[in-house]
Amino acid sequence: MNKKESKRQRISRKLLHKYRLVVLNDDTFEERFSFKLNRLNVFVFSAFFALFLIGITTLIIAFTPLREYIPGYSSTALKNKATDLAYTTDSLQQVVAMNEQYIASIRRVLSGDVTTVNFNRDSILEAAKVDISEVDLNPSKADSLLRDQVEQEDKYNIFESDNQKNFVLFPPVNGTLTDAYDPNNKHFAVDIVAAKDAPVKAVADGTVIFASWTTDTGYVMIIDHGNNLISAYKHNSSLSKEQGDLVSSGEVIAIVGNTGELTTGPHLHFELWSDGYPIDPSQFIDFD
Template identity: 65%
Template sequence: MATKTKKRKIARKLLHKYRLVVLNEDTFEERFAIKLTRLNVFIIGSLCTILLITGTIFLIAFTSLREFIPGYSSTALKKKATELHYKTDSLQRVLDLNEQYYASIKRVLTGDVSDVEFNRDSIVDASSLDPSELNLSPSKEDSLLRDVVDKEDKYNVFESNLSNTNFVLFPPVNGTISEPFDLKVKHYAVDIVVPKDTPVKSTADGTVIFSEWTAQTGYVIIVEHSGELISVYKHNATLTKQQGDLVKAGEVIAMAGNTGELSTGPHLHFELWNRGYPVNPTNFIEF
């Protein structure tokens, strides 16, 4: 009974009606009045609080106001950060490639390469074969391939292939060889004695990839040619070309001299490199 009585009292308090009146202070005229109960006030207050919280959440979550809250970042900043990340990654790759390229050039300048032994006997044997003893008659597949290639060349307006059979190296200078090419002592060049300020010419068409002063070899210029061929010219008095210049075969790129700690007199230190390996220049050039 006591519990029921207590519940009834609570229900009466919640449902007991009150009147909220707004009066004019001077005339005591009733301007506004509303009937309320404690239950109505609690329900209305709860609904207003829920609506206020929900509206605040939506306002922050779906508008730019969230950028002012610590821990949130704007979409523009995320986009810029992503773009910077990709640019940094691309720049890092370019730097890695440049470092590898400069490292290979440094090995060429310092002569830090492995020796390559060529079997000259096999070359001599191949050149001494009698063509009449060989079976040079084309096979059926070869004949069909020749017909296809002939038709492609006949109706193709543009050249699809360039032959390197006419690739000729131009002598950079003409003089006496004072020190020949020798792999055993790691002398990957020929030293050609010439008067000072003798024009040094490019051995073939190419691009200047290095044109600087070095303490040991003086003024050095390196030209990259087609077919992965690189020519090196050291101990020059002056350089007439800069890095990035395009040169033709026989074009003057430097003046011979006696610069650098390793120089013993006016001469040209000339090197040839093919695919990273030293090549004897006298095999291809008549000095």
């Protein structure tokens, strides 16, 4: 027991034993200042000083740009770039969704699935209330001349709005028009009989969006001409363009053939679609 107490007393004396720190002038040995301290004071002061340094370092790292130099810590530039990439990804997802809808509409073109046009019921009812006998429908002379002029100018122009440029369609193949456009029988195209291995040409500038084989219609090519106009060429014996290729008006894109199950001889099955609906190609192309 005495040994333990004597040991504690020695440790206590070491910790509490006071020392004097004196600062002297080296030339005159004049005492500048002095203060008393012990080992316990030094230990406590060192601990507080270490905590102070840790706190200051933490603040500098947390609230200054110096934190970007720490390995594994993301920088502000990287966070901004990540935010921009997130916005870009969201925009790309919207573009992909729009493209999927567009591809779905192209599939409907290939399968011949045409949605009935929805008319405005209210406008039809209002029109039915008008007494036709009271309306003068006879055109004036000036009106007749103007109609003839516009009809000649827009005979082969598929666009009706003034902001569209004149868009003349090139005949896809030279031959005889056999089966006409007949939506009542779900024949949304014209069939043109041509010589075997005759070249099939693009009706206008555009981009090939489909070029492949189908069971019913053989080798098929579909071209997007912009302005919501699409042309389709079916029953070809071969294709000279691939999906994604750019084509010019009158450029050879395929060879007339007799491929597919729904064919009875060498001919071109030609379709023209505007705003997702089939239109009569003979109204816009002079096949003669």
